[in-house]
Amino acid sequence: MTDLADFRSETRAWLEAHCPPEMRTPVRSDKDICWGGRNPDFQPGQREWLEAMASRGWTVPDWPTEYGGGGLSPAETKALREEMAALHCRNPLNSFGISMLGPALLKYGTEAQKLDHLPKIARGEIRWCQGYSEPNAGSDLASLAASAEDAGDHYVVNGQKVWTSYADKADWIFCLVRTSKQSKQGGISFVLFDMASDGVSTKPILLISGYSPFCETFMDNVRVPKANRIHDENKGWDVAKYLLGHEREMISGMGLASAGGGNPLIEGAIAAVGLDDRGRLADPLLRASIALFEVRARAFGAMSERFVDELKAGRAHPAQPSMMKYYGTELNKARHELQMAAGGSDALEWESDASNGGAAARAWLRTKANSIEGGTSEIQLNIVAKRILDLPT
Amino acid sequence: MPLYLDDQQTMLRDTARDFIAEHAPPAHLRALRDANDPTGFSRDLWKQFAEMGFTGILIPEAQSGMGLGHVEAGVVLEEIGRNLSPSPFLTTAVAAVEALRGTAHADRHYPGILAGDTIAALAIDERAKFGDGIALAAERSGNGFRLSGTKQFVTHAHVADLILVAARTSGSETDQDGVTLFAIDAKTAALDIRPERLADSSLASRITFANIELHADAVVGDVDNGREVLNRLLAAGRTGASGELLGVGGGAMDLTVAYLKERKQFGQTIGSFQALQHRAAHLYAEMEVARAAVLKAQQLLDAASPHAGQAVAVAKAMTGLATTLSVQEGIQMHGGIGMTDEYDIGFYMKRARVLAEMFGDANYHADALARESGY
Numbered sequence A: 001m002t003d004l005a006d007f008r009s010e011t012r013a014w015l016e017a018h019c020p021p022e023m024r025t026p027v028r029s030d031k032d033i034c035w036g037g038r039n040p041d042f043q044p045g046q047r048e049w050l051e052a053m054a055s056r057g058w059t060v061p062d063w064p065t066e067y068g069g070g071g072l073s074p075a076e077t078k079a080l081r082e083e084m085a086a087l088h089c090r091n092p093l094n095s096f097g098i099s100m101l102g103p104a105l106l107k108y109g110t111e112a113q114k115l116d117h118l119p120k121i122a123r124g125e126i127r128w129c130q131g132y133s134e135p136n137a138g139s140d141l142a143s144l145a146a147s148a149e150d151a152g153d154h155y156v157v158n159g160q161k162v163w164t165s166y167a168d169k170a171d172w173i174f175c176l177v178r179t180s181k182q183s184k185q186g187g188i189s190f191v192l193f194d195m196a197s198d199g200v201s202t203k204p205i206l207l208i209s210g211y212s213p214f215c216e217t218f219m220d221n222v223r224v225p226k227a228n229r230i231h232d233e234n235k236g237w238d239v240a241k242y243l244l245g246h247e248r249e250m251i252s253g254m255g256l257a258s259a260g261g262g263n264p265l266i267e268g269a270i271a272a273v274g275l276d277d278r279g280r281l282a283d284p285l286l287r288a289s290i291a292l293f294e295v296r297a298r299a300f301g302a303m304s305e306r307f308v309d310e311l312k313a314g315r316a317h318p319a320q321p322s323m324m325k326y327y328g329t330e331l332n333k334a335r336h337e338l339q340m341a342a343g344g345s346d347a348l349e350w351e352s353d354a355s356n357g358g359a360a361a362r363a364w365l366r367t368k369a370n371s372i373e374g375g376t377s378e379i380q381l382n383i384v385a386k387r388i389l390d391l392p393t
Numbered sequence B: 001m002p003l004y005l006d007d008q009q010t011m012l013r014d015t016a017r018d019f020i021a022e023h024a025p026p027a028h029l030r031a032l033r034d035a036n037d038p039t040g041f042s043r044d045l046w047k048q049f050a051e052m053g054f055t056g057i058l059i060p061e062a063q064s065g066m067g068l069g070h071v072e073a074g075v076v077l078e079e080i081g082r083n084l085s086p087s088p089f090l091t092t093a094v095a096a097v098e099a100l101r102g103t104a105h106a107d108r109h110y111p112g113i114l115a116g117d118t119i120a121a122l123a124i125d126e127r128a129k130f131g132d133g134i135a136l137a138a139e140r141s142g143n144g145f146r147l148s149g150t151k152q153f154v155t156h157a158h159v160a161d162l163i164l165v166a167a168r169t170s171g172s173e174t175d176q177d178g179v180t181l182f183a184i185d186a187k188t189a190a191l192d193i194r195p196e197r198l199a200d201s202s203l204a205s206r207i208t209f210a211n212i213e214l215h216a217d218a219v220v221g222d223v224d225n226g227r228e229v230l231n232r233l234l235a236a237g238r239t240g241a242s243g244e245l246l247g248v249g250g251g252a253m254d255l256t257v258a259y260l261k262e263r264k265q266f267g268q269t270i271g272s273f274q275a276l277q278h279r280a281a282h283l284y285a286e287m288e289v290a291r292a293a294v295l296k297a298q299q300l301l302d303a304a305s306p307h308a309g310q311a312v313a314v315a316k317a318m319t320g321l322a323t324t325l326s327v328q329e330g331i332q333m334h335g336g337i338g339m340t341d342e343y344d345i346g347f348y349m350k351r352a353r354v355l356a357e358m359f360g361d362a363n364y365h366a367d368a369l370a371r372e373s374g375y
């Protein structure tokens, strides 16, 4: 216990010394998020913060040190996160590599694959995207059709993916392809390839938020070495499902108040409607809505903590990420609805400086996808009903 | 501390689960209700609780108790809730034990509580909705105090040995200061206690204090500074009620899910209909979130954390919301049969309503959270 207390105080001191002041302010818009990659787009303070954290393996504190991680125990990882939160430190790196591919590689990758990819993910050198969905394979993902034909030491991949987040900015993709038509789920393989490979092209899709972080991704006779296949041929569905569990876990974190400190919902409401002479929000119905929302949000905060503790101890039900994903995303949508309601006409400004480029409105619109991406709320409820409550089909 | 039960707590839960399900299942409540039992619970069962060590769960080992915490008390309360077992456990072994902790009253009353003889009641409500105002007056009189005023929603008062009363020794009704807590020997004080049957068939009393004379040693804690003891009592009571609500909501959900797997319509089990699956899955999510909130509050309370107050407010509000949903969905998904007295689901609905109201409802606690968060 004293070891942990020492770790805590040393960590706090180190964070104090190394986290640049710009990285201790709330994340105000998408631009404030650091994604790394071959062509990084750093804002002031981001590079220093990323490099400082990566040098200790703290972008992935609980991964083994040989793969670029920090080798921390679950208790130390928790302490690190708590100390970061206490100092309002931003996340140094956002990455599909960390939250999705990494865990799948740790479980299913060969030693060579792990050594090849994990350290780069940890240092934020390669930005990854996820090639799962296709125009005719959304919720029914296993019906995917993009084909990979056996050509000896490599596959030749043809087909189209859709909704590939940041495909135009990503360096590599983890992709589901069909290696057999004999069986729906049993004919899928999981492969990795460089987005700079011949035959790969992307086309952005504009969203209702005015951003276009998504793409259609086209694959035209792309050569993918077999050495880039994770796990056995036709066993890709196992990897895909495992990865989806982590994706859901990551997305469920959205239900929590934003990292970087403060509570934008409450601060925004106070700024918009003011406090009355008893120190209460001047709009009593808005106040009541926010207070009841905060009850759920804080309870969900406890649930998230419990979920992580159970996961680390191997006690979580394997379908529990579905519950978390469902609850967290619905909560996050509700948070942004309230934030817009509190902000009134100020929050509707789409491009002004005062609105930070319409950050609130754009974020609100973006959250509508939370209950779609990574599997819709309906699909999560199906999973909870069948796998946890054991309801009949 | 990880946010799940450790091995010892799990063992305690298994023991409590088996014991309570065997001795005080919903049929036990039904039998008491049908007999119009004037006590409202079984004294034999209370004795057995004592033999199991449950009544001493929060009493320090130095005073012959088990010296455990709110997590453990919550484990027992959840099973009480799940089985709808009528019991003075919450008021006596949880709230009163906490209020008396470290005072001279502890030495006087803990032995009776440990033995399963003493029943404690909490006279803290003065109006239909729980609020912070306290009007019941305690005026100095000779070597003691004279109490006059009324209290209501005092469960078990009609059979209580010990009644804890929150009274005003100075200032006006809405003041935080000027409150004093008294421990009254219910058998000797000439209180006018009128028990009323509640919707869940438990009994709660309206009490009139008409110039009741008390000796100065009835004071628990300090005169005029009673909020401190009262807040300790309330924190324990609210956390305990949250644990019991969790059991009520969880029990109702279990009944409902079991029914979805067995009832057939249109040639299939109704649990195969997606409309019902989604509602059941949503309910599960609400109950799990509530469960985490309760454990968080229990752990922080046990750790004497400065964040415990907010966590307790979240737990009481969240279990109020989630359990209300559970019993409402329970009846709806049972269909017509859920409306019959013969099926237990209605008992869950009634108990949930009483517990949701006790020590402040979800709105009260959401309001408290907002105030503490500065808006």
Ligand SMILES: Cc1cc2nc3c(=O)[nH]c(=O)nc-3n(C[C@H](O)[C@H](O)[C@H](O)COP(=O)(O)OP(=O)(O)OC[C@H]3O[C@@H](n4cnc5c(N)ncnc54)[C@H](O)[C@@H]3O)c2cc1C
Pocket (backbone or CB within 6 Å): A129, A130, A131, A132, A133, A134, A137, A138, A139, A140, A162, A163, A164, A165, A166, A214, A369, A372, A373, A374, A375, A376, A377, A378, A379, A382
């Ligand atoms: C912002 C965003 C980012 C995304 N990022 C990526 C990415 O990076 N990579 C990637 O591969 N994909 C990505 N996706 C795709 C995402 O995973 C799919 O959109 C999602 O799985 C739903 O598929 P769909 O859009 O085809 O909807 P559909 O499957 O056509 O669903 C339409 C509606 O029908 C409902 N429905 C379907 N089946 C059932 C059922 N069995 N029971 C009940 N209801 C059902 C759905 O819930 C939904 O309401 C992203 C999507 C969005 C919006």
